[in-house]
Amino acid sequence: MTDKAFIRLENVTKVYPGTEEPAVAELDLEIPKGEILVLVGPSGCGKSTTLRLINRMIEPSGGRIIFDGEDVTTVNADHLRRRIGYVIQQIGLFPHRTIAENIGTVPRLLGWDSARVDARVDELLEMVGMDPKIYRTRYPKELSGGQAQRVGVARALGADPEVLLMDEPFGAIDPITRDRLQNEFLRLQSELQKTIVFVTHDIDEAIKMGDQIAILREQSRIAQYDTPEAILAHPANAFVEDFLGSGAILKGLNLKRIGDLELTEIPTITAPVSRDAVLQAIEKSIDGWALMLDKDGKPTRWLDRTALDRAEGLDEAGQRVRVTVEPEDTLRDALEKMLLSVTGCAACVDPQGRYMGGVRLELLTDFLQELQRVERNRQAAANA
Amino acid sequence: MTVATAQKTVVEKTDAEIAAIRDRIQLVIPPAMFLFLLLTVGAVYFYSEFDGTTADILSTDKLIGQFRSHINVTMWSTLLVVGTAIPLGIALTRDQFRKFAPTVVGFANSGQAIPAYGLIIIFFTIMGRGTITAIVALTVFAIIPVLRNTMVGLDQVDKPTIEAARGMGMSKREVLQRIELPLAVPVILAGVRTALVINVGMAALVFLIGAGGLGETINSGLKLQRNTAIFVGAALVALLALAIDFLASLAERYLKPKGI
Numbered sequence: 001m002t003d004k005a006f007i008r009l010e011n012v013t014k015v016y017p018g019t020e021e022p023a024v025a026e027l028d029l030e031i032p033k034g035e036i037l038v039l040v041g042p043s044g045c046g047k048s049t050t051l052r053l054i055n056r057m058i059e060p061s062g063g064r065i066i067f068d069g070e071d072v073t074t075v076n077a078d079h080l081r082r083r084i085g086y087v088i089q090q091i092g093l094f095p096h097r098t099i100a101e102n103i104g105t106v107p108r109l110l111g112w113d114s115a116r117v118d119a120r121v122d123e124l125l126e127m128v129g130m131d132p133k134i135y136r137t138r139y140p141k142e143l144s145g146g147q148a149q150r151v152g153v154a155r156a157l158g159a160d161p162e163v164l165l166m167d168e169p170f171g172a173i174d175p176i177t178r179d180r181l182q183n184e185f186l187r188l189q190s191e192l193q194k195t196i197v198f199v200t201h202d203i204d205e206a207i208k209m210g211d212q213i214a215i216l217r218e219q220s221r222i223a224q225y226d227t228p229e230a231i232l233a234h235p236a237n238a239f240v241e242d243f244l245g246s247g248a249i250l251k252g253l254n255l256k257r258i259g260d261l262e263l264t265e266i267p268t269i270t271a272p273v274s275r276d277a278v279l280q281a282i283e284k285s286i287d288g289w290a291l292m293l294d295k296d297g298k299p300t301r302w303l304d305r306t307a308l309d310r311a312e313g314l315d316e317a318g319q320r321v322r323v324t325v326e327p328e329d330t331l332r333d334a335l336e337k338m339l340l341s342v343t344g345c346a347a348c349v350d351p352q353g354r355y356m357g358g359v360r361l362e363l364l365t366d367f368l369q370e371l372q373r374v375e376r377n378r379q380a381a382a383n384a
Numbered sequence: 385m386t387v388a389t390a391q392k393t394v395v396e397k398t399d400a401e402i403a404a405i406r407d408r409i410q411l412v413i414p415p416a417m418f419l420f421l422l423l424t425v426g427a428v429y430f431y432s433e434f435d436g437t438t439a440d441i442l443s444t445d446k447l448i449g450q451f452r453s454h455i456n457v458t459m460w461s462t463l464l465v466v467g468t469a470i471p472l473g474i475a476l477t478r479d480q481f482r483k484f485a486p487t488v489v490g491f492a493n494s495g496q497a498i499p500a501y502g503l504i505i506i507f508f509t510i511m512g513r514g515t516i517t518a519i520v521a522l523t524v525f526a527i528i529p530v531l532r533n534t535m536v537g538l539d540q541v542d543k544p545t546i547e548a549a550r551g552m553g554m555s556k557r558e559v560l561q562r563i564e565l566p567l568a569v570p571v572i573l574a575g576v577r578t579a580l581v582i583n584v585g586m587a588a589l590v591f592l593i594g595a596g597g598l599g600e601t602i603n604s605g606l607k608l609q610r611n612t613a614i615f616v617g618a619a620l621v622a623l624l625a626l627a628i629d630f631l632a633s634l635a636e637r638y639l640k641p642k643g644i
Contacts, residue, residue, distance in 0.1 A: 055551060057547070057550065057551055078553045078554070078555045079553065080553070081550070081551060081552060081553035082552070082553035083553075086548070086551035086552060088544055088547060088548060088551070089544075090542075090544035090547075091544065091548070092542070092544035092545045092546075092547055092548025092549070093545070093548070094545060094548075094549070094563060095542075095545070095567065095643050095644045096566050096567055096641035096642065096643045096644050097643065098643070105549075105552055105554075106552050106553060109552070109553055109554065109558075139642065139643030140643065141643060141644075152548075155552075156552075158552075165551075
């Protein structure tokens with residue numbers, strides 16, 4: 001028992017009335033403070049049930065739940081839940097309440113005065129990247145799926161709870177938006193340092209989001225509980241190996257983020273610019289591509305010599321920048337995006353979309369070779 | 385691409401316009417019908433030559449008295465319906481009482497299955513003549529639309545919305561008051577409107593047990609074969625029903641929570 005555990009489930013069991021087999025059987029689980037613990041497993045393994053036992057949306061049939069040193073197994077469940085943020089896949093925004101009212105729900109339940117609630121709502125909207133002036137008075141039906149999920153997260157953070165429970169929060173969102181929301185959420189978490197329990201059935205998402213991962217099998221038995229690195233390098237048993245599936249090396253790309261790498265310099269020019277300046281930039285480039293930025297520093301076009309010779313005006317020359325990567329993107333996300341890029345190189349941008357540096361395909365292949373080497377050593381060690 | 389977008393915009397605009405026109409029609413037609421009928425009745429009432437009997441049936445004092453008792457019976461029975469059916473509907477959608485729902489709804493349904501006329505007579509044999517009997521009979525008859533709509537309105541609230549509310553620490557009572565009931569308001573109001581319209585019509589029958597109402601004028605006209613009296617009585621009932629239905633439609637429109 002480490003003192004790092006913020007929430008501890010001790011011997012927790014859930015048996016639904018009328019069934020003999022428990023849905024969750026004698027589970028011991030430690031949830032580390034200030035980190036993201038991902039519960040991942042095949043459907044029906046009891047991971048959602050486990051999550052809902054923590055805030056007692058489902059009452060345990062046996063065992064104890066220790067929350068910050070306090071036994072909360074029998075305290076008033078409503079009061080307990082006001083201290084725990086809760087995000088579900090369907091979000092469940094209140095359609096008859098404005099965005100501001102939705103986000104202010106828990107603060108008002110706790111009896112904050114309206115000035116304090118208002119200030120908190122604005123702060124949270126800004127935190128999730130939505131302009132309070134525009135969105136405060138809107139209703140949920142006016143939001144896109146991604147915006148609604150941002151509001152869902154903001155609402156869960158309403159009264160600044162220490163713990164956040166998230167049940168497949170990005171499960172119903174299209175892949176591109178999901179990717180962006182995951183990145184935004186990781187950025188937020190690096191500032192907030194909340195204790196988070198995150199349920200997913202997607203091992204790639206688990207590796208990307210988790211500081212710790214608990215792989216669960218039926219009845220919420222823990223098949224392996226470790227860091228993503230350790231699970232990928234040393235699957236504890238056949239169940240975990242099966243669950244990780246093939247392509248463990250590719251999954252390893254989820255472990256590293258663009259921000260962990262040293263970005264390469266791409267010669268850039270800022271529009272408006274003369275043809276000669278563009279030529280100079282292209283000369284400097286290793287692979288013959290230069291990147292055009294607009295006046296805000298956002299990448300707009302890729303230019304090479306042929307493109308420059310062919311085009312009439314500089315505005316039309318070259319290829320439009322269609323994909324960019326962000327520091328929170330994993331190498332796997334980046335690889336997928338770079339395969340779409342004409343230049344074999346992707347521009348990395350900050351949250352405001354401004355150019356930060358370049359990522360070349362070689363960076364990824366180097367990292368893959370490193371992973372491959374580790375994997376070979378592991379297999380050699382296993383065979384010996 | 386541009387063409388497609390442009391076309392789409394045009395279609396959407398037309399859709400919105402059609403909806404707006406439909407909306408305006410709903411707001412305009414009932415008052416127009418009301419006005420037309422009112423003018424016709426006014427013309428008949430003030431410009432036809434009445435014989436003594438007709439004049440007696442249509443005397444202002446009698447009409448005002450019947451009008452009052454008609455509204456009285458309608459209003460009280462509807463209030464009683466609202467006061468019983470909504471709490472009952474709420475109770476029957478709570479987990480601990482849900483098992484009684486089929487039984488209660490079955491009883492309420494049989495109340496409406498009995499013809500209105502028969503129901504009034506049944507209550508007359510139990511409770512005797514008078515306004516109170518009439519109000520009770522009408523209440524029983526009109527309870528089902530409000531009960532059913534309350535239950536449907538509460539049950540159709542999106543489950544994840546309730547789950548999110550509970551997960552944030554709202555008690556069951558707070559979820560009911562702040563989430564479920566507001567979201568069920570449009571459906572419940574539609575039920576109340578139906579009950580009102582049923583009761584306005586039914587109140588034309590309660591003269592049978594001495595509870596007054598505009599049915600008296602129609603009945604006297606029929607018995608004494610005075611067509612003008614029959615027309616005025618029937619038209620007054622229709623005017624009242626139109627007015628009440630229109631007011632209820634306004635209530636539905638403006639009491640609906642924003643955002644849904």
